[in-house]
Amino acid sequence: MKDVLILGIESSCDETAASIVKNGRDILSNVINSQISIHQQFGGVVPEVASRKHIENIAGVVDKAFKDAGLSYSDIDAVAVANAPGLVGALLVGVSFAKGFAYALNKPLLAVNHLHGHIYANFLEHENISFPAICLVVSGGHTSLLYMASRGHLKLIGETRDDAAGEAFDKVARFLGLGYPGGPAIQKAAQQGETGRYKLPRVFLDRNDFEFSFSGLKTAAMNLWRKSERQGNASVYDMAAEFQEALVEVLAEKTIRAAQEYQVHTLLMAGGVAANQRLRNMMKERSKALGLQLYYPALNLCTDNAAMIAGDAHYYYINGRFAPLTLNAYPGLWSL
Amino acid sequence: MLILAIDSATPVAGVALLTEEKLLKEEFSNYKKTHSETLMVMIDRVMKECECCLDELTAIALSIGPGSFTGLRIGMATVKGLCLAKSLPLIEICTLDAIAHNIAGTRALVCPLLDARKQEVYTAFYDVEETKPRRLGQIMACSPEQFVNAALSLAREQERDRLILLGDGFYSYRDYFHKMLGEKMQAAPLHLGLPRASAVGSLAIDKALEGDYADPLKLRPLYIRLSEAEYRLGKGEL
Ligand SMILES: [Zn+2]
Numbered sequence: 001m002k003d004v005l006i007l008g009i010e011s012s013c014d015e016t017a018a019s020i021v022k023n024g025r026d027i028l029s030n031v032i033n034s035q036i037s038i039h040q041q042f043g044g045v046v047p048e049v050a051s052r053k054h055i056e057n058i059a060g061v062v063d064k065a066f067k068d069a070g071l072s073y074s075d076i077d078a079v080a081v082a083n084a085p086g087l088v089g090a091l092l093v094g095v096s097f098a099k100g101f102a103y104a105l106n107k108p109l110l111a112v113n114h115l116h117g118h119i120y121a122n123f124l125e126h127e128n129i130s131f132p133a134i135c136l137v138v139s140g141g142h143t144s145l146l147y148m149a150s151r152g153h154l155k156l157i158g159e160t161r162d163d164a165a166g167e168a169f170d171k172v173a174r175f176l177g178l179g180y181p182g183g184p185a186i187q188k189a190a191q192q193g194e195t196g197r198y199k200l201p202r203v204f205l206d207r208n209d210f211e212f213s214f215s216g217l218k219t220a221a222m223n224l225w226r227k228s229e230r231q232g233n234a235s236v237y238d239m240a241a242e243f244q245e246a247l248v249e250v251l252a253e254k255t256i257r258a259a260q261e262y263q264v265h266t267l268l269m270a271g272g273v274a275a276n277q278r279l280r281n282m283m284k285e286r287s288k289a290l291g292l293q294l295y296y297p298a299l300n301l302c303t304d305n306a307a308m309i310a311g312d313a314h315y316y317y318i319n320g321r322f323a324p325l326t327l328n329a330y331p332g333l334w335s336l
Numbered sequence: 337m338l339i340l341a342i343d344s345a346t347p348v349a350g351v352a353l354l355t356e357e358k359l360l361k362e363e364f365s366n367y368k369k370t371h372s373e374t375l376m377v378m379i380d381r382v383m384k385e386c387e388c389c390l391d392e393l394t395a396i397a398l399s400i401g402p403g404s405f406t407g408l409r410i411g412m413a414t415v416k417g418l419c420l421a422k423s424l425p426l427i428e429i430c431t432l433d434a435i436a437h438n439i440a441g442t443r444a445l446v447c448p449l450l451d452a453r454k455q456e457v458y459t460a461f462y463d464v465e466e467t468k469p470r471r472l473g474q475i476m477a478c479s480p481e482q483f484v485n486a487a488l489s490l491a492r493e494q495e496r497d498r499l500i501l502l503g504d505g506f507y508s509y510r511d512y513f514h515k516m517l518g519e520k521m522q523a524a525p526l527h528l529g530l531p532r533a534s535a536v537g538s539l540a541i542d543k544a545l546e547g548d549y550a551d552p553l554k555l556r557p558l559y560i561r562l563s564e565a566e567y568r569l570g571k572g573e574l
Contacts, residue, residue, distance in 0.1 A: 041569060048405065048563035052556070055409045059416045060553045073421055089406050092372055096410045099376045100417025104390055325376040 004317060005076045007065065007101075008310025009058075011094030012086025012114045013140070014038075014045045016057040017306035018065035020076065024314030025124060029068035030300070030307045033057045040180050044170060047087045054093035062101065065306070073105055080110040080313030082117060082306075083323075084330035085141065091329035099325055110313040111323035114304075115142060116154075118270040120312035121297035121305075123151070129295060132264045136255045138279075139271030140166035140181075143251070145210045145258050148268070152315065157258060158210025165247060165273045168214035172221050172243055176236050187276055190244045193237030198224050200246040202253075210258050217246055244278055252282045259292055267294045275302035337394045337544060341537030342379065344371040344411035345403025345431040346450060346504050350533030351378040353386050356541055360386050362534045371410040379414070390418065395425040395549065397540030399531060401558035402458035402475065403431050403450055408557035416552045425549040427540040430558060435503050436462035436469035437535040438528040444498035445472075445491050449505030452477050457505035458560055459483050461490055468539065477560045480509045484516045491520070498522055502529045 003022055010017040014035040020028040035053045039045045066073060081098035083091055102109040119135055135146040135154070143160040163171070166183055173182030178189055200220055203213050221243045228234040251273075259267055267287055273279065274296050287294040301308060316322075343350040349371050352362040363378045383389065398415045401408045419426045435448035446462040446469065456477050462469040472490065476482075487499055501513055502524035513521055523529070543549075562570065 042565050046563065046565040049565055051405070051409060052559075052563065055412055055416075056554070056556050058413060059420050063420065063553065089409070092406060093409050093413045096372060096375075096413035097417040100414040100419075101421045102417075103376060103380065104418045104421035325380060326373045328370065328372045 004314060005071070006110070006310040006313050006317060007062070007076045007079050008112070008306035008308070008313060009062065009079065009081040009094045009098045010114070010117070010304055010306040010309050011054045011058065011090050012082050013090060013304060014050050015304040016054050016061045017304060018062040019306035019310050020065055020069045020071060021124070021307055021310035021314065024311050027124065027307045028071070029065045030305060031061050031065045031068060032305055033061050036181060043174055043180055045087070047089055050087060051089040051093060054090055058093055058097045062097070076105070076107060078102070078108045078110050078313065078317050079105070080112050080309050082114040082309050083111045083327060084113055085332045086114055088329050088331040095327055095329045099327065103325065108317070108322040109325070109327065110316045110321070111327055112309045112312045112316070117308040117312045119146070119268065121270060121301040121308040122268050122295045124301060124307060124311045125297060126295050129268070130266055130293070132262065133266035133268055134255060134258045134262060134264050135268040135270060136251060136274070137270045138165045138251060138273035140164060140170065142271065143212050143214070145255060147258070147262055158212070158254070160212040160214060162213055162215035163218060165212070165214060165251060166271070168218050168247060169273070171218055175222055176225065176239060178236070178240065183273055183276060186240045186244050187278065189237050189240035190278070193235060193239070193241035195241045195245040197235065197238040198228070198242040200224065200242050202246055202250050205250055205253055210254055212250060212254065214247060217243070244276070248276065248279045248282055251279060252286055255283065256286050256290065259290075265292055267292050269296040270302070272303045275299050337541065338388065338392055339395055339397050339537045339540050339544060340379070340382070340393050341397040341533040341540060342375070342411055342415055343399035343431070343434065343531050343533045343536050344375055344407045345399045345401055346407060346531055347404070348530050349374050349378060350531060350536070351375070351382045352533035352537045353382050353388060354534060354537045359534050362532070364532065366530065371407055375410060375414055390422050390424065393424055395427050395540065395544050397427040397429055397536050399431045399434055399533075399536045400428045400555070401431050402452070402477070402560040405557070405559060412555065412557055416555070419552045425544070426552050426555065427543045427548070428550040428555060429536045429539050430475070431531060432458065432460045432475060433469055433471060433539060434535045435531050436464060436471075437539055438502060438532060439500055439524060440464050440467050442500070443496055444500045444522065445487065445494070445496045446500045447483075447487055447502070449483065449501060449503040451505040451508045452561070455479060457483055457509070459505065461487065468542070475560055480512055484513065488517070500524055504530060
């Protein structure tokens, strides 16, 4: 069979990204233009600022994806773009560019759900993932557990009631003065601290469902921090360590419980928070103890990228699921 | 010469195809649907009905603002995609210039106004005695009051006894302008009141002749205003 080359475009939050993937597996280029340094001065992603950077960078990022892959524009078979969920103004830049680019090249357009893309990042690197599986999706905007009957069949079995895990990391990191983005900042501080010195709750672990809640954990951390500051024995490292542990333990434990309840042998992790080393290690230990097969993407494929979009789109391409020129962007659509 | 002109700076979406001598087709839409749902379909229709392909184009002209931030970016991202893929030259046209170009051959001071929200308008003043508009002074984001004062003082200074107001910013504050400007004010006829892609294309012809092209890798919309967050950061509020 002839090789299929797909250009992926991703602009849902603060990374402008483009990638060319061959046959849904070989990443020929993976360009990511991160805006982190710009948003750091605001203490978080500012949607209008993000959209302005996307429109400035999009053409250059796509052009570089072709140069890095050593391909010319007409070599590709289709253009894929993330159209939900995310910041709608940011998504629209990628979607509009993808439409113009695909139309001009007379190639089909493919629409990919960003979260589905995160999940698919696992398939870029691992062959023969067996189903059914439980997938933990953890990012700045989402914390969800999914039951996957097969590659394309996903069912939401639980999600966060309030803050997403990444959001909680960001808010607590900002509160502790550790900077943005919060996940990497807390992980780094936690390496120098000890868990257990501060005592934070493991929220919802006493419940038998697959729901999460991190808003209360965040408040508890803040209160405990203020109290220890007053007492003059505050340690930002110990607090970071305990906060990370409390959050990660709930994520890991609920994921393992879901695997047991649904009797699956495969676990997947996806999204930016899946890059957290403590989460990866804890999941590794627990799944090994139970003989479960655990997958998670490489670090650079956990955070937002376009290879996951191009890779996921391969599946739509071979099934002829093309998007129309009327394709729109949606801020909060799962549509799995 | 063959120019495809695109405008999505305001709630209006417009696409036109023209040569130096002839406007071949124009689509204008000011109805409900978002630009991301309409614009590319309009482009496709204009090209197909004129039996034209992108390779035949001399350039694509784009209305780059001021206007709605999201609308501007939808148009610009689409055009960047088209131009990059086909190595087509891109011509940037100021949206206010294009609206002013709806009027020609009068001594009146032409004042295109765009609704900038937050009780402000984007505006500039134009002399349109010749066929092409000539901008007088800076593009501003200002309150309707500031606009009225600036317009009256410029009209006095230049001895122009009439002001022609147009654009969606005019319709938003029509009663106020009427009250403040009275007999001096004239509204543009309905079919000339909003941005037209054909006017964007018409202005682009001169630029194409001069080879005055924009770089699709670098072009940004003409926002005039900072984002709210940048503004607050500048004021030290963040
Ligand atoms: Zn993401």
